[in-house]
Every structure is written in C-alpha cells, then in structure tokens.
Amino acid sequence: MRVRRLPASVLPRIAGEAWVDPDRRAYLRDGVACVPVRDGCPADEDLPERSVYRGRGYHLIGDVAVVHGDAPTKEEIESIVAHRHPRGVVWVKGCTGAMRIPEAVVVYGSAGEVRHREQGCTFILDPTRVMFAQGNRVEKARIAALVRPGERIADMFAGIGYFTIPAARSGASIHAMEINPVAFDYLRRSIAANSVADRVTPMMGDCRGLLSGVYDRILMGHFEAASFLPDALAHVRPGSVIHVHSIGDATAVIRERLMEAGLSATISSRRVKKYGPHTWHMVQDVRIE
Ligand SMILES: C[S@@+](CC[C@H](N)C(=O)[O-])C[C@H]1O[C@@H](n2cnc3c(N)ncnc32)[C@H](O)[C@@H]1O
Numbered sequence: 001m002r003v004r005r006l007p008a009s010v011l012p013r014i015a016g017e018a019w020v021d022p023d024r025r026a027y028l029r030d031g032v033a034c035v036p037v038r039d040g041c042p043a044d045e046d047l048p049e050r051s052v053y054r055g056r057g058y059h060l061i062g063d064v065a066v067v068h069g070d071a072p073t074k075e076e077i078e079s080i081v082a083h084r085h086p087r088g089v090v091w092v093k094g095c096t097g098a099m100r101i102p103e104a105v106v107v108y109g110s111a112g113e114v115r116h117r118e119q120g121c122t123f124i125l126d127p128t129r130v131m132f133a134q135g136n137r138v139e140k141a142r143i144a145a146l147v148r149p150g151e152r153i154a155d156m157f158a159g160i161g162y163f164t165i166p167a168a169r170s171g172a173s174i175h176a177m178e179i180n181p182v183a184f185d186y187l188r189r190s191i192a193a194n195s196v197a198d199r200v201t202p203m204m205g206d207c208r209g210l211l212s213g214v215y216d217r218i219l220m221g222h223f224e225a226a227s228f229l230p231d232a233l234a235h236v237r238p239g240s241v242i243h244v245h246s247i248g249d250a251t252a253v254i255r256e257r258l259m260e261a262g263l264s265a266t267i268s269s270r271r272v273k274k275y276g277p278h279t280w281h282m283v284q285d286v287r288i289e
Helices: 008-014 074-085 134-146 164-169 182-194 225-233 251-260
Strands: 001-009 027-029 032-036 060-063 065-070 088-096 099-110 115-117 119-127 152-155 175-179 201-205 219-222 241-247 265-276 277-286
Touching: 001 008, 032 088, 060 134, 060 152, 065 074, 065 219, 074 088, 074 099, 074 277, 088 277, 115 182, 119 182, 119 219, 134 164, 152 164, 164 175, 164 182, 164 201, 175 182, 182 201, 225 241, 225 251, 251 265
Parallel strands: 065 088, 152 175, 152 219, 175 201, 219 241
Antiparallel strands: 001 032, 027 032, 060 065, 088 099, 115 119, 241 277, 265 277
C-alpha cells in the first residue's frame, strides 16, 4: 500500500483531494498520518497491506485475550493468537452471583494477573478471578468527563476501580465500596498504581452499611442497582446525580423508589452496551430536584 506521510492535523483538510485513495483508510503511525494514495500518484513509502481481523470478537485485557459466550473453537483461538499474540486466551462462560465472579477457563497459554492500560488509567486484575467489562469503556469515559474536581462521589460497587480510578483522575474524592475481598485487593493496588490514594477512600464491605454523609454523585454500577436505591437516596441533596445501571430500562422502578423516599428527580436513560439478543445494559442518570 503506497502512502504519503503527513502531520495528523492535516487529515480533515485532505479528505477530498484527487491523490487520496478513497477506498483505503488513513491511519496513524507514531503520531504521523499514513494516507493511502491512488495509483499513479507520488507516494513517500510503500507499506505492506494491513491484515484485517475478521475472527471472533474478544477483549485484550493486559496481555490476556478474553472471549465471552459460547466456547471458542480451536480455529477461533488460533486466529486470536495469530492476531495479537496474547500470553493466554480465557473463555468467560458468564459471571455469577452478586459479586459477578467470572466462570473462566484458560483455553490457551497462561493467564493470571495483568496490568491493563485504558484511557490513561492502569487497572491491576486477574480476569479469571474478577470481572472486567470492557464494553463499558464509553460509559467510563463519559463519567470521567462529567465529574468535576472536588466532587464527593460514592462508588457503591467499585469492583477493581473501573469507575473509581477515572473519576479520581478527574479530580473528585471517591468513597469506593466493594464487598468481594479479591476485587477489593485489586482496587487498592489499582489506586496505588494510579497515584490517586489521596483522593480515594476504599472500604471493604456491603455498601448499604458503609455509605456516609451526602454525596454530589453516586455510581451504582451493578445490574441490581435499583434495589439498593433506597439506601443511596438517604445520602443525596438537591442537585446530586445518581447513575443507576440496569438490564433494560429501569425508569419506572426508579420513579417508584423516588416517590417512596419523598423525592423527585429528572431521569435520563441511555444504552451502555448490548447484553443479549433484545436486551441492553442501560444507565439512568437521576438528578435529584
Ligand atoms: C458489576 S461488578 C463491577 C462494577 C463496576 N462498577 C463496573 O461497572 O464495571 C459489581 C461489583 O459490585 C460488588 N458488590 C456486589 N454487591 C455489593 C454490595 N452490597 N456492596 C458492595 N459491593 C458489592 C461485586 O463484588 C462486584 O465487584
């Protein structure tokens, strides 16, 4: 593939130019844009064609590839290994119980603890022992962008810090609660790895008994979040925002819980990711009036 090498900043301006090959996508390499050129037009470099991965979907967590759903076939595993050369491939059949513990099988190589980098954060975890939802990337970035420095936030289901770490990096103070000792240990290590210990207070145990004082924002990253809402609602003020996760839209049940607590709120609902054939992982932003 013949390309011209240009500063990335010029990409938006050159899209329609006669020399640009419209059938191939430009891409960034070491901060420089490599723009494919049409036949006969001068180029700076001739690069090997990039192979497009068309195999089974997987998430690379650190250096371990994780597949969900049906058991991967030998061919699917081989194509994942050929694509990114992971240390291991883990098949997560599902996550069980309130602690969302993965039912995991190492189907290639070795697994175990990883250091996973995502959006400037480092997460330490073992994907065979605790869940890591990569499909929530956009939601994590959204929360990090919403958070204002100095906010007091409760993360009621902190896990290994999926929301806690990005929110702390945005300058908020986080009260992070987690009931599973394995996840809690990774949470503490992820806090240290991101140098946010001055902004995060981790506590191990049932969040219902740990919430204290009034929060500006409450993160409820658990599919059963709505049933914990009465506890959360005892710790809000007008203007507080609660992010309630659910399978399917939970607006009606949230309205009921608000009414029982004698509170009113504006609720907006958004999709986080596809969860099943006709089911979505949703998040409801509940702003207390
Ligand atoms: C869905 S997982 C991960 C949540 C994470 N916030 C996310 O969205 O990726 C939910 C976490 O909540 C924890 N958890 C469940 N019930 C809890 C409770 N009553 N108090 C505190 N943590 C709890 C589980 O152990 C698990 O780590």
